[in-house]
């Protein structure tokens with residue numbers, strides 16, 4: 001791989017990670033879906049609340065989508081789409097979808113927090129796009145066993161993907177992760193693309209490792225009955241992707257003697 005491209009990609013993604021992670025001290029995209037029913041949230045590469053209405057439309061169009069309608073945003077919200085950032089949607093309306101009332105956003109309400117149709121289209125917000133063909137990834141998983149893979153697998157994953165898998169198995173069990181295939185754009189500190197494991201139900205605590213390259217990471221067993229995986233790809237250079245399997249194992253089985261099938 002060409003070093004120049006890698007360096008560029010690395011500084012790109014640093015900004016992007018900040019943008020998608022903590023916003024005003026609120027970790028806006030943990031646990032709840034970042035993308036649902038074809039609806040997804042985007043912000044400017046410059047950070048939060050930087051897009052005029054015209055720019056917002058361009059962001060969605062660039063990825064082959066369009067501004068989400070109120071109905072699309074609400075349909076996504078009903079299956080768990082929760083983002084604590086106001087964005088443009090169809091016809092110059094601004095708002096954001098809230099699934100669970102919280103102190104830090106939504107004024108304690110649940111629903112589409114609606115700022116209405118904005119008269120001044122030069123105001124700067126984030127954006128909600130709709131693209132039913134966008135590859136969905138992530139979600140809340142409660143099956144005792146499941147195979148997961150990067151979006152598009154076994155084809156290469158696309159640029160600009162962000163997926164969260166929140167795994168929750170029966171209380172008293174642990175989650176055992178086994179990697180079956182692994183190929184993620186390689187760079188020294190995995191700044192460009194990566195898979196992260198969290199030994200918790202969100203990506204705020206319990207960080208347990210960040211992986212890229214093409215070596216299979218070792219199996220991982222959670223401490224409790226939950227685990228979170230986060231996959232992120234930046235805006236250039238993709239790779240083959242990954243496939244892994246998780247299995248719920250009884251807590252009293254030691255790591256090596258797990259024989260659940």
Ligand SMILES: *[C@@H]1O[C@H](CO)[C@@H](O)[C@H](O)[C@H]1NC(C)=O
Nearest residue numbers: 052119120121122123124125
């Ligand atoms: C519209 O919003 C922009 C950005 O907030 C602001 O700079 C501008 O003065 C506003 N225009 C009017 C007419 O209020």
Ligand SMILES: [Ca+2]
Nearest residue numbers: 193234236237
């Ligand atoms: Ca990449």
